[in-house]
Amino acid sequence: MNWKQIRLVMGREYITRVKSKGFIAATLLVPLGIVAVYGIGIFIALWESDVSYEIAIHDRTEVMVDSLVALDPELYTDFSDTPVDSLRTFVQSGAINGFIVIEEENITENRPLEMIYDGSGGLTFLSSVRDDMRDLFREERLRRAEVSEEIQQIFTTRIGLDSRILTEEGEEKQDDTAFFSIIGLAMGGIIIFSIVGYGGYLTRGVI
Structure with missing residues (x-):
């Protein structure tokens, strides 16, 4: 070699x-x-995972807000007496992170809720709010149900939560949190x- x-x-x-x-x-x-x-x-x-958030609940049904506040008093606050336009202003100014308007159709017709917020919190935050809403809406539907067949249908339906970001200029735009996670x-x-x-x-x- x-x-x-x-x-x-x-x-x-x-x-x-x-x-x-x-x-x-x-x-x-x-x-x-x-x-x-x-x-x-x-x-x-981990986007803003250590930051506390405040979501205003404008409950027109008068049956959901107390349960939400009791579930997480630091996150959910009762703003049922505050006009929606004022809530939008609060989001723009940074006084709150977002708001959700709850109507009877969200309970009886399974119409998706919509959260208007400032875009903070990331996907984990959105998932947490969505899970809270689904659990409490299921409990309310179970409370209202009278026959077993309805109860079965309630267990198979889940409330949706769409989200849009409210800019400082007062414009709403599509929330891309899920897109960035992908x-x-x-x-x-x-x-x-x-x-x-x-x-x-x-x-x-x-x-």
């Missing part, structure tokens, strides 16, 4: 592959990209493919 020739071959491969611009760029950029993607994903997941999941996939691709590139560079 001629070790001199082996060293020459290895040296040539090192120069042509390992020292190539693509290899150096990948070595520097892939780790930085992974850190950036992780950081964005963590930011989306982006976070997609970034996770990008991380995996980047690691696999970089590993293959590294392997080709040294073999």
Whole structure:
């Protein structure tokens, strides 16, 4: 075995592959990209998770607000006597984070609730509010139900919660919280493919 020739071959491969611009760029950029993607994903997941929120409840049924306040007095506040236009102003000024108007149709016809809010809290916050509403609306429907068939239907229906962001200019826009969460999941996939691709590139560079 001629070790001199082996060293020459290895040296040539090192120069042509390992020292190539693509290899150096990948070595520097892939780790930085992974850190950036992780950081964005963590930011989306934990977006304002430690901040307290206040949601005003404008209850026109007069039967739901007390249960909501009792469930989480720090989150839900009774604003049933406050006009909706004033609640919008409160959201714009930052006095509250959002408001929900509850009407009889939300209970009897399963019409989705709508929360107008400032866009804070992230997906976890929206999921928490949605779960609270579903639980309490189910309890109210069970209380009103008189026959077993209705009770069965109540258990199979769930109240929806649509959300829109109210800007400081008073305009409502589509809430993209769920969309950004999907982006976070997609970034996770990008991380995996980047690691696999970089590993293959590294392997080709040294073999």
